[in-house]
Each structure stands twice: as structure tokens, then as C-alpha cells.
Amino acid sequence: xxxxxxxxxxxxxxxxxxxxxxxxxxxxxxxxxxxxxxxxxxxxxxxxxxxxxxxxxxxxxxxxxxxxxxxxxxxxxxxxxxxxxxxxxxxxxxxxxxxxxxxxxxxxxxxxxxxxxxxxxxxxxxxxxxxxxxxxxxxxxxxxxxxxxxxxxxxxxxxxxxxxxxxxxxxxxxxxxxxxxxxxxxxxxxxxxxxxxxxxxxxxxxxxxxxxxxxxxxxxxxxxxxxxxxxxxxxxxxxxxxxxx
Amino acid sequence: xxxxxxxxxxxxxxxxxxxxxxxxxxxxxxxxxxxxxxxxxxxxxxxxxxxxxxxxxxxxxxxxxxxxxxxxxxxxxxxxxxxxxxxxxxxxxxxxxxxxxxxxxxxxxxxxxxxxxxxxxxxxxxxxxxxxxxxxxxxxxxxxxxxxxxxxxxxxxxxxxxxxxxxxxxxxxxxxxxxxxxxxxxxxxxxxxxxxxxxxxxxxxxxxxxxxxxxxxxxxxxxxxxxxxxx
Numbered sequence: 001x002x003x004x005x006x007x008x009x010x011x012x013x014x015x016x017x018x019x020x021x022x023x024x025x026x027x028x029x030x031x032x033x034x035x036x037x038x039x040x041x042x043x044x045x046x047x048x049x050x051x052x053x054x055x056x057x058x059x060x061x062x063x064x065x066x067x068x069x070x071x072x073x074x075x076x077x078x079x080x081x082x083x084x085x086x087x088x089x090x091x092x093x094x095x096x097x098x099x100x101x102x103x104x105x106x107x108x109x110x111x112x113x114x115x116x117x118x119x120x121x122x123x124x125x126x127x128x129x130x131x132x133x134x135x136x137x138x139x140x141x142x143x144x145x146x147x148x149x150x151x152x153x154x155x156x157x158x159x160x161x162x163x164x165x166x167x168x169x170x171x172x173x174x175x176x177x178x179x180x181x182x183x184x185x186x187x188x189x190x191x192x193x194x195x196x197x198x199x200x201x202x203x204x205x206x207x208x209x210x211x212x213x214x215x216x217x218x219x220x221x222x223x224x225x226x227x228x229x230x231x232x233x234x235x236x237x238x239x240x241x242x243x244x245x
Numbered sequence: 246x247x248x249x250x251x252x253x254x255x256x257x258x259x260x261x262x263x264x265x266x267x268x269x270x271x272x273x274x275x276x277x278x279x280x281x282x283x284x285x286x287x288x289x290x291x292x293x294x295x296x297x298x299x300x301x302x303x304x305x306x307x308x309x310x311x312x313x314x315x316x317x318x319x320x321x322x323x324x325x326x327x328x329x330x331x332x333x334x335x336x337x338x339x340x341x342x343x344x345x346x347x348x349x350x351x352x353x354x355x356x357x358x359x360x361x362x363x364x365x366x367x368x369x370x371x372x373x374x375x376x377x378x379x380x381x382x383x384x385x386x387x388x389x390x391x392x393x394x395x396x397x398x399x400x401x402x403x404x405x406x407x408x409x410x411x412x413x414x415x416x417x418x419x420x421x422x423x424x425x426x427x428x429x430x431x432x433x434x435x436x437x438x439x440x441x442x443x444x445x446x447x448x449x450x451x452x453x454x455x456x457x458x459x460x461x462x463x464x465x466x467x468x469x470x471x472x473x474x475x476x
Contacts (some may be wrong), residue, residue, distance in 0.1 A: 044409045064374055082380070092375035095393040097474050105379040105388075152379070 143174030252444025290361025
């Protein structure tokens with residue numbers, strides 16, 4: 001029989017520390033010598049041109065892939081803590097109802113039926129999905145599917161949420177809705193690490209910026225400083241729209 | 246004398262007991278074989294899709310090839326296993342419905358395994374990162390992928406049912422076509438035709454065609470409605 005998990009204020013899994021992290025496929029180094037500390041409570045936006053390694057960096061942090069060199073370590077020493085979630089660039093919603101999609105990861109996490117039902121109901125309400133609860137998730141619009149993906153990640157009570165281009169394929173109003181949600185998550189104390197190729201979005205959301213260029217982290221600091229006085233010529237070119245890759 | 250079609254229609258209309266017994270046995274044997282085939286084939290096929298081990302490719306090819314296993318060969322193999330001098334001869338299963346179930350399950354199993362592997366493999370490519378992100382390992386992914394591939398799987402299982410219910414070679418060899426005991430629709434058609442008693446043969450042929458037709462209609466309808474309902 002499953003034991004009901006108690007949602008207690010758990011030990012913080014942050015900061016997350018990346019030390020000399022590299023990732024290679026064959027002889028191609030996609031990420032190289034990344035040193036990065038993700039501190040609790042911030043909204044960190046990872047920026048950089050296409051192919052700079054932004055997605056890869058998030059997937060390494062989330063634990064979907066292991067670095068080929070260096071180390072990724074959480075405060076708790078847990079190799080892959082449960083209190084972190086990710087919304088992939090193209091989230092997969094399962095071929096079942098919206099409700100069942102929200103229930104699925106909670107069941108995996110070992111919550112008992114009653115606790116799950118309560119959390120799913122709360123999540124549906126929180127994300128305005130009650131009217132869609134019994135609808136097949138695959139038939140939702142792109143914006144609704146993205147909202148479901150965010151809801152599914154949020155329901156796991158993450159301390160840190162990784163978002164890979166959370167509004168890449170959405171129209172302006174859906175993008176606005178997603179950005180509002182990200183702001184609310186942050187206000188609830190969830191640490192946000194997200195990628196974006198959209199400078200305006202980064203300006204709206206970022207407290208910290210990590211700037212990647214060809215697999216290397218070449219700037220990391222407060223967003224205002226990055227946008228007003230970028231330290232590297234690559235970042236200056238990127239902000240000026242001259243640097244494509 | 247009436248033509249075979251009139252006799253056949255008469256037999257069907259009157260619900261002739263010899264006819265209904267044969268139909269009932271055929272369906273029982275094939276349904277049991279399909280159930281066993283699914284029980285073993287679904288997890289095995291999904292496992293084959295997700296597992297990584299040496300010779301995996303060879304096993305995949307072998308199961309694909311076995312989809313074309315001639316029913317008489319399957320029947321012969323089961324016959325050799327179950328005959329008095331065979332390794333399982335003591336069970337005295339030869340010429341029983343159980344033997345027919347075994348033979349048909351052997352025919353269905355490669356179909357279910359290969360189909361499941363292909364469906365689950367495709368889904369896994371799409372779901373892999375997402376499931377891992379949500380906390381599902383390979384083993385836990387198996388039921389998830391089977392459930393999300395349910396529409397394609399059911400369509401394929403119905404095809405397996407069609408193959409088993411239409412074959413004659415295997416059930417003839419291991420069942421022996423004993424009246425009232427192991428006589429199925431296909432073996433009865435074979436026998437009645439060779440005896441020149443075409444009425445019963447045609448009646449069974451019509452029923453068999455109807456079953457195949459309704460199975461295909463069911464598969465098609467299911468896929469159509471699922472596309473609309475599930476996306």
C-alpha cells in the first residue's frame with residue numbers, strides 16, 4: 001500500500017552548481033567549461049544565438065543527460081532531486097485527458113490516490129483548466145497544451161523549474177499568458193531557469209542572464225547590467241542583432 | 246436438390262446446431278489464442294522496443310519473419326511437441342481444443358510482438374525525454390506507451406485475430422478435425438468440400454467472411470473514432 005506523502009517544506013535543493021561542465025558528441029564539443037551557480041529565488045534566462053547550447057544546458061541541469069566532463073551537483077547531493085521539473089521545448093502531452101495528464105507524474109512520484117485527486121483539482125483550478133479537464137489533451141490548442149505542460153510541471157511542487165523556450169511557438173496573447181504564469185511562479189518562490197531567443201521576453205522576465213556562445217558561458221550576471229553594458233563583443237553583437245550564431 | 250447457397254442460407258437461418266457448435270468452438274479457440282498472444286506479446290514486444298542488448302536486431306528480424314510462419318509448419322511443430330513420443334506427450338493434449346489454442350497462439354504471437362515493438366518504438370522516440378523528465382524510467386514507460394499506443398495496437402490485434410480464425414493448417418494437424426470436439430469453421434469447410442457436402446461448407450464460408458468483415462469494420466471504426474476523440 002502506498003503511504004500518503006506529506007507536503008512539507010523540504011530542504012532546499014539549491015544552489016545548483018555546474019563545475020567545468022562539458023558535453024561532447026563524438027569529437028564535437030557542444031558545451032565546454034561551463035561554471036555556473038543557480039541560486040534560489042531568481043529568474044535566470046539563458047540567452048545565446050541558435051546552436052549555442054541553451055537547450056543542452058537546461059537538459060544537463062534537469063538531469064536528462066549527463067555531462068561528458070565536469071560535474072552537476074545539487075545542494076542535497078542527490079543526483080536528480082524530485083523537487084525540480086522541466087517544460088521541454090516541445091512538451092509531449094499523453095494521449096489521455098487533461099486530468100489524466102496531470103495525474104500521471106504525481107502517480108509516478110508515489111502520491112496516493114486521494115492526495116493526487118486533490119492536487120490535480122487544485123492544479124486544474126489554478127491554471128483555469130477545469131472546463132477542459134476531461135478533454136483529450138492532444139486536441140487542445142497549442143497555447144492550452146503549453147498551459148497544461150506548465151501545470152503538469154507546477155503540480156510536482158518544484159523548487160526550480162526549467163523552461164526551454166516556453167513560448168516559442170505561441171501567438172502574442174498566449175505568450176503573454178505564459179509570461180504571467182512564469183511571473184506568478186517566481187512570486188511563489190519557485191526558481192526559474194529558462195531559455196529564450198526573444199530579447200524582449202528576456203528583458204521582461206530576466207533577473208539574471210547567462211549568455212552562451214558556441215558552447216561556452218561567456219557572461220553571467222544581473223540582467224540590467226547585461227542589457228546596459230554587455231562585457232563581451234559577442235554579447236554586444238547579439239543584443240544589436242548582428243550575431244546570428 | 247437445392248443449390249449449396251440455398252442450403253447454406255437455410256442452415257444459417259435455422260441456427261443449425263452443428264453449424265453453431267462449430268462457430269462457437271472456432272471463436273472460443275481463436276479468442277483464447279489471441280488473449281494468450283496479447284498477454285505474452287504486448288509486454289514482450291514493448292520490452293523488445295525499449296531494451297538494449299546484443300543480438301536485438303536479429304531477434305527483431307526473427308519475429309518479423311515469423312509473422313509469415315506457414316500455419317502448417319506451426320501445426321507440425323506443436324504436433325511434434327505434443328505427440329505421444331514428444332517432450333510434452335504425457336500431457337495428452339494432442340487432438341484437443343487446447344492443442345489448437347497453443348498452435349494458434351504461436352501464429353499470433355509474432356504478429357503481436359512485432360506490431361507492439363514497432364508501435365512502442367515510435368512512441369518511445371517521441372516520449373522518451375518527456376517521460377524521463379516526469380520521472381518514468383524504462384520499465385515504468387512500458388505500460389504508459391502501451392496505453393498511449395492502444396488504438397494502433399488494437400487494430401493490429403484484430404489483424405492477428407483475422408489470421409488465426411482464417412487459418413486451417415495448424416488446427417487441422419493438432420486438432421484432428423474431430424466432429425463435435427475439435428472441428429472448427431476452416432477444418433469443417435475443408436472436410437465438407439472434399440465430401441461434396443457444399444451446403445455446410447458455404448454456410449461456414451459465409452460466416453467466416455462476415456466475421457472477417459466485421460472485424461475489419463470494427464478496426465476501421467475504432468481508428469476513425471479514436472482519431473477524432475484522442476487526437
